[in-house]
Amino acid sequence: MRVHNGLRIIMLASAFSTPLAAQVPEQVTLCMPLEPPLLDPTRGPAQAIRELTYGNIFETLVAIDRDGRLQPGLAESWKVSADGLVYDFKLRSGASFHDGTPFTSFNVAYSVERAKRPESRNAQKWIFDPILRVDTPDPLSARIVLSRPTANFLYGLAWGDAVMVAKGSAAENATVPIGTGPYKFSRWVRGERVELVVNDRWWGAKPTFAKAIFRFISDPAVQVAAIKAGDCDALSNLAAPEAIPALKRDPRLAVTTGYTEGKTILAMNNGKAPFDDVRVRRAIAMAIDRQQVIEGAMSGLGIPIGSHFSPSHPAYVDLTATNAYDPEKAKAMLAEAGFPNGFSATLKLPPPAYARRSGEIIAAMLQQIGVKITIEPLEFPQWLERVFRGKDYDLTLIAHTEPLDINIYARPDYYFQYRSLAFNAALNDAETATSDEARNAAYGRAQKRLADDAVNVFLFLLPKVTVTKGSLTGMWTNWPLPANPLAELSWK
Amino acid sequence: MEIDGLTARLRSGLVRLAGLAASLLAAAVVIFVAIDVLPGDPAAVVLGLNATPDALAALRSEHGFDQPAPWRFMAWIGALARGDFGISTTYRVAVAGLIGERLAVSVPLACLAMGLSLSWGLGLALLAAWQPRFSVVVTAFGEVGLAIPNFWLGLLLILTFAVGLGMLPSGGFPGWEAGWGALRALILPAIALALPQGAIIARLALALLNETLAEVYIRTAEAKGLSRAGVLVRHALPNAMVPLLALMGLQLSFLLGGSIIVENVFALPGLGRLMAQAIAQHDIITLRALIFLFAATILIVHSGVGIVQASIDPRLRRASGL
Numbered sequence: 001m002r003v004h005n006g007l008r009i010i011m012l013a014s015a016f017s018t019p020l021a022a023q024v025p026e027q028v029t030l031c032m033p034l035e036p037p038l039l040d041p042t043r044g045p046a047q048a049i050r051e052l053t054y055g056n057i058f059e060t061l062v063a064i065d066r067d068g069r070l071q072p073g074l075a076e077s078w079k080v081s082a083d084g085l086v087y088d089f090k091l092r093s094g095a096s097f098h099d100g101t102p103f104t105s106f107n108v109a110y111s112v113e114r115a116k117r118p119e120s121r122n123a124q125k126w127i128f129d130p131i132l133r134v135d136t137p138d139p140l141s142a143r144i145v146l147s148r149p150t151a152n153f154l155y156g157l158a159w160g161d162a163v164m165v166a167k168g169s170a171a172e173n174a175t176v177p178i179g180t181g182p183y184k185f186s187r188w189v190r191g192e193r194v195e196l197v198v199n200d201r202w203w204g205a206k207p208t209f210a211k212a213i214f215r216f217i218s219d220p221a222v223q224v225a226a227i228k229a230g231d232c233d234a235l236s237n238l239a240a241p242e243a244i245p246a247l248k249r250d251p252r253l254a255v256t257t258g259y260t261e262g263k264t265i266l267a268m269n270n271g272k273a274p275f276d277d278v279r280v281r282r283a284i285a286m287a288i289d290r291q292q293v294i295e296g297a298m299s300g301l302g303i304p305i306g307s308h309f310s311p312s313h314p315a316y317v318d319l320t321a322t323n324a325y326d327p328e329k330a331k332a333m334l335a336e337a338g339f340p341n342g343f344s345a346t347l348k349l350p351p352p353a354y355a356r357r358s359g360e361i362i363a364a365m366l367q368q369i370g371v372k373i374t375i376e377p378l379e380f381p382q383w384l385e386r387v388f389r390g391k392d393y394d395l396t397l398i399a400h401t402e403p404l405d406i407n408i409y410a411r412p413d414y415y416f417q418y419r420s421l422a423f424n425a426a427l428n429d430a431e432t433a434t435s436d437e438a439r440n441a442a443y444g445r446a447q448k449r450l451a452d453d454a455v456n457v458f459l460f461l462l463p464k465v466t467v468t469k470g471s472l473t474g475m476w477t478n479w480p481l482p483a484n485p486l487a488e489l490s491w492k
Numbered sequence: 493m494e495i496d497g498l499t500a501r502l503r504s505g506l507v508r509l510a511g512l513a514a515s516l517l518a519a520a521v522v523i524f525v526a527i528d529v530l531p532g533d534p535a536a537v538v539l540g541l542n543a544t545p546d547a548l549a550a551l552r553s554e555h556g557f558d559q560p561a562p563w564r565f566m567a568w569i570g571a572l573a574r575g576d577f578g579i580s581t582t583y584r585v586a587v588a589g590l591i592g593e594r595l596a597v598s599v600p601l602a603c604l605a606m607g608l609s610l611s612w613g614l615g616l617a618l619l620a621a622w623q624p625r626f627s628v629v630v631t632a633f634g635e636v637g638l639a640i641p642n643f644w645l646g647l648l649l650i651l652t653f654a655v656g657l658g659m660l661p662s663g664g665f666p667g668w669e670a671g672w673g674a675l676r677a678l679i680l681p682a683i684a685l686a687l688p689q690g691a692i693i694a695r696l697a698l699a700l701l702n703e704t705l706a707e708v709y710i711r712t713a714e715a716k717g718l719s720r721a722g723v724l725v726r727h728a729l730p731n732a733m734v735p736l737l738a739l740m741g742l743q744l745s746f747l748l749g750g751s752i753i754v755e756n757v758f759a760l761p762g763l764g765r766l767m768a769q770a771i772a773q774h775d776i777i778t779l780r781a782l783i784f785l786f787a788a789t790i791l792i793v794h795s796g797v798g799i800v801q802a803s804i805d806p807r808l809r810r811a812s813g814l
Binding site: 035037038044045046118119120121122123125174175187189190191192193215216217218219221222225226228229230231351379380381382384385386388389 | 530532533539540544547550584593647654662664758759760769772774
């Protein structure tokens, strides 16, 4: 099926080359693989919600730009107290919601209070946990007081989960989103597209496009056909790296390959024998040739990682040489741990292509050191139930797509079942640090701990493959967080 | 005599209706049990990896997942009887509305595909029955139509008419507000669906027509001076219609629900894709509503075909005791 699939993608990619259908100057059509289940990023974890709404329909107080840097958003500027506990935000005057409600500090207080409620469905409640209270001295000033210094607090406020909403419209945001952004929701043909129109009252510079359409096309072969036929102006993330060479040869198209924050790992059940033995985990890590996996499963795309941390972050330490590929040493290590003849284990794989493809290659590599792998493919709900919640697994392979989520290793009940006081101490140092240097150094220690303990095998960052019509400019090459800000797009 | 016939017909109608209701109830039980035993928690899928226990519990109780199974079954049946399909766990909107939007694509697509397959399937069969030297065309069409997988045919059509010639869109559906644009979006998928269906119709129809043409009364009809074409239309076609109707009934149910692959290739928001999404998202409320709908469609189409067949063929009426 895979070869077959690859063939039909290549067949389409290298087909005829006629002029693209005439573009509509006032309108842009972006095609993305998955449809968001709803359009409120504060009420669901799906990445597709952020891809569509972040910086388009909804805005945050501080925003993350295409290079991963913090920028002013609905807050023009901010000041942090010396003890790192008080954040004073000066809000943008003239910003308003699409229904005309003015944006004020009361919306900041309401958005935080709503996210903190016990029954709130916010997928990243940790962002709001440190907040003690929100003061509203005047409509354009918001003061957020924390209960403890939190190094990543501003960074968290820039996530889609922390967008600003209004009390009168928040309840309906899942289906009729009302935000402050440059584009207003127009209509949703479920299963097919969402249409947005420009918000003439937006505080920023007037965007190029009066209308924007997001279309949802899950099959990579169909995505390729749609951009070749001119029905899409851009594909935000093409899931078929094998089609890239043929698409690059097409003079009408531009292809860029960047990275996301999706840290792809071979997770090991640290709470279950024999993976509770660090020697076994190190042996597994040494048996895997990371570069070979990237070549075989991802057509060479994907940045290698040596710990649970993205190279885009300033605190990143390159640890790819820790437990480096060495099958002979791996065998010796296994023998030392009491498995001279290896052992048998299962590898449970969720549906995404990167997982299934990498899993097959890794199973073959582990065979080389005598670890006999049985692959068990699972649907995503079953993966969540059995692996993630039930911890009923030996090995699994998945990408953790959230930025800066190294803190999951401090959760004792997390599915890796990793417990390390040394790691927890390093992480705590990082999270409560008040200077960037101290924070980055502590993050470095935390990364190193994970690599030394071989908690999981850290493989690569998922790539982002962007295909655009040659005449369109402004799409993000990398995804420091998943977003397609339409106001940055224009025709050349 | 007249009165007797009427009451008999009424009684038979009631028997049919009761049978239909019993089958629907049996289907509902099977569907509920089968989906209920599926592993996986819909709330966990909706809320993702970082969900807090509070949020999970709130979502479960909102959808009634925390109630005992028999209670949930009764609540589901009760709501179904009122035409209420529940609220989708994924989209957070009424399932009835979701299905309604999808029907606006799937029904016209199924009708278009049915019309196309019937016209070229029956057309070819009649041509071959009228001029036997054309029967090789029907055979070839039948072989090709059955052998080509329809996702591949779909891609080939996209390659030719959208990527190559730029005549039709490569996929998607702009909504019926777009008028002609909406119809254009359905042309290629309808062809991709209709080709294999038409091939099946052509082969069966030709076999049935030839069978009838071999009957003695056809020779009588021809001896009376009826032309070959007249014989075909007046005698052979009506006789072939009864089994053909049964086949078309099956095909219609398939086209309504089973076109997942073609809908995927053409990125069409139809019922098949809704079903695929519901499975992937573990949206059990939408899933069981859809499966029940498909089961009900098949049962209703089946009894509908029975009634139409009976009106065409008097023998069927007598056989069923009327």
